[in-house]
Amino acid sequence: MATHIKGSTRLYGLVGHRLAAAKSPQLLNPVFIDQGEDAVCIPFEVTPDGLCNFVIGARALNNLAGLLVTMPHKQSMLALVDELHPTARQVGAINVVRCESDGRWIGAVFDGLGCVLGMQQEGHEPAGKSVLLVGAGGAGRAIAFAVAGAGARSLTVCDADEQRARSLAESVAAETGCATRVGPPDPRGHHIVINATPLGMGAHDPLPVDPERLEPDMLVVDIINSPHSTPLCRAAREKGCSTQDGGHLHRGQARLVLRFLGLNQDADGEPGGLPPEHAQPDQAMTRAS
CATH class of the missing domain: 3.40.50.10860 (Leucine Dehydrogenase, chain A, domain 1)
Known part of the structure; x- marks a missing residue:
């Protein structure tokens, strides 16, 4: 090597x-x-x-x-x-x-943009869709901005820490203009459901959403990266939903990281919200404080 x-x-x-x-x-x-x-x-x-x-x-x-x-x-x-x-x-x-x-x-x-790219590469476009995001921690925050930047019609944020969820929803709405609110982990009425919590990593974890409320035309995304299907994805497939696990996020993120570093010049297209790499620094970057 x-x-x-x-x-x-x-x-x-x-x-x-x-x-x-x-x-x-x-x-x-x-x-x-x-x-x-x-x-x-x-x-x-x-x-x-x-x-x-x-x-x-x-x-x-x-x-x-x-x-x-x-x-x-x-x-x-x-x-x-x-x-x-x-x-x-x-x-x-x-x-x-x-x-x-x-x-x-x-x-x-690139956690959030990687999640969006993972969806887009399988034909699941967030633009115009209603999205439920469960989890407002680091990964959830990245995904919220990326989904909103990709043109989601609406975004509902749910977190055990309601203040954290509210702060994220307000930030996303102010910066992107996406209709963002805090709500319960109820998937009904949404096109895309995203689990950005650790629930599912433990053998006895509860599911982040009630699988009985999932509908067959939904996309269910679980960002947990496991060699086995997550409990949420298994339950969603039983309801006829399309599913993605954390592998899609990580592959999308890897592609974007390589491009950002100048190591993947043949990558075609970018997910919504990603500034072009040829943009001037004052367009695509801000000075670190």
Whole structure:
């Protein structure tokens, strides 16, 4: 694997704490080899109190082209980049940094747009649809803005923390103009139902919505990435619904991350709300505070 590394090789790093189980290097490096990219992805194990020092040192590396950012640094990295892609500003987190040749670091997060792209690639277009989103945490927040940006007709947000749901609904409505409200986890009357909670990861978890209220023409999306079908997806298919699990989100996100980093130039089209990469910085980016 390491035989393709040369003096000209561009470095991409995965930054996080407790990376023993991380899969990004073993996923990206074969892609680099297959596509003939002179690049390599390596893990950078960085504790929370070492992140600032890491960034100071990393900025001295002229061949560092980008970083994938994972827990616990997704929020902390916001203050350490130079510009924010609109996704990072909306969500309040970063999971990828592009290191420009002029020294600028640009941070973005593609969880939400990856979810939308995963739907679109299977012909499920959020535009004009009524969407129920259960879960207003980090992933839910990203998905809310992405779905609204893709032209959803309406968005209902549900979360165990009603204040968090209300804050998200108000932010999405103010920024996108989408008719967004807080409501119960009742799928009736919606075209798309999205579970952005951890419910389903545990063997005895309750379902995030009542499957008896699902209808056959609905799309049910569960962002849990499991090698097995999630309980929600199984229950939805029994009701005749179309379903998607977290794999669709992660594949969509990976495609967008590669494009953002300049490693997937042949990708065709972008999901709603993604600014074109050729836009001027003042159109597509905001300065990090």
